[in-house]
Amino acid sequence: MTSTTAITASTIIASQPAPSDAILAERADVLAHPGRYRVLTGDRPTGALHLGHYLGTLRERVRLQDAGVPTYLVIADYQVITDRVDTSEVAASIRELVLDYLACGIDPARTTVFVHSAVPEIGQLMLPLLSATTLSELRRNPTVKAEVAESGSSAIGGLMLTYPVHQAADILSVGGTLVPVGGDQLPHLEQSRAVARRINERYGAGQVVLTPPQALLTEAPRLLGTDGRKMSKSRRNAIDLGASEDETARLVRGAVTDSLRHITYDPVARPEVSSLLLVAALCTDRTPLEVADEVGGGGASALKVVVTEAVNEHLRPIRARRRELERDPAVVRDVLRSGVERARPVAAATLARVHEALGLSYDLGLA
Known part of the structure; x- marks a missing residue:
């Protein structure tokens, strides 16, 4: 067994907090007991972050970090190809995201910043999560509907259809128990909670395999872009954080x-x-x-x-x-390398725990 899976599944199960039936977490409790929670949130690297991102989400992440809540930020590069063919700008966008994170106050010593594609355990976890998801749930998910409408295409690719499960894998792989969201994103988070509950019910034998995450409703305002429509990177109606x-x-x-x-x-x-x-x-x-x-x-x-x-x-x-x-050409690489080094063992332990619950843990004598 490699070093990334050195933590035993049974140890992780025993350390999991009791799942809450409530989808909403109380902000007062989060701030009073930050160690009870773990935040997972992130962004798709599809362009520069703008003023709406900062006022709506980035400041919230910094506040949670500074309050002592363990925080993970995933840069969801694989999710770019849910609705885009051209990936030529992804690497540049990742660099821009990390620079914006750091400039706004994200501290990589306290917040784990990692790239989705560098943690393959997330993709492996997605398979058992898909087995606990119905096709009707995916088709009626508001996130999928909104993305399809935004793309203007009537064709739905498989990755787009399974987008909510992909995001559930992001959250659950690192043991995310708290996801800052707006009220319109609650149906998506409920999908993550549903698959976690089903894995527990089917394979947990009375133990918690995956902790259903809770939502922390953000105080993010609904800001309009310069054209009067919703502020958006794709509509080019926003003020980039890096603008002069x-x-x-x-x-x-x-x-x-x-x-x-x-x-x-x-x-x-x-x-x-x-x-x-x-x-x-x-x-x-x-x-x-x-x-x-x-x-x-x-x-x-x-x-x-x-x-x-x-x-x-x-x-x-x-x-x-x-x-x-x-001016520091190594800063982004160093932040992401450190983040992946911290995120992978956590995701590997989660995957090992799920495999053990499913009866898929084999001693193959591999190094």
Whole structure:
């Protein structure tokens, strides 16, 4: 047996926390008892991270890390090919992701950052998880439906159809018990919980083989892009974290607003204006109403000046840190190598535990 599977399956089973029937974890309990949880979250390397990622997820990850919650970040490179043929930019995108993580405060000494394809045990774990998943569940999964709609294709590839199980394997392979998500992602997390429960029920013999993960509802706002639609990398309507201050100003000036001169915060009636107010508020630790009162009758042009200054001021130290990191050609490689070295033994132990429960552990005398 190799060193990556030196931990016995029975030892891991005994150390697993009792699974919770509740899909939602209480933030107060997470912060009070960070050692009881393990976060797994991540990104597909399909382009640069933008302001929406930072305000919506990156800051949350840093807060959890700083609170002492063991955190794993997976860069899901295999998941790029669920809906894309061209993979020529994946390596460059991975480098950009890691630089953004570090610049925003992710500490690789406390957070394990790893590339999906470098941990083959995840793919092996996916097979028993697929056996515990029905075709109807996959077809009605909101994540799959949304991705297919976004791609504009009527054909669904096998990897796209099994996308939720692939993500479940990411979570469960490293013993992830806490996944920060928005409310619209709860159905996806329930798929991970369902397959974990089924493996336990079918093969656990009264013991916990896989711990069903819980969701931590993020306080992430719904930010609109500069065109008034949902902020998205693919729509090119977002402000990249690595954008220059001049580029940020240009993008904000071009943002869609409305014809009313007096600025008010009304997300229903004035979604574009309200989204800009929210961005400024989040970057200055104020409320959107306070920002609206400051702008008052200054109109959209005055609002955009306030937003530009708030974003550039808030991101200035992050951008400076990123430029510093870019000068070290080894920093990304070192972070990912260390992350894989930590993630693989955990994933290998999980796979060994599942194999033992399924009766698939064989002594073949292999080195």
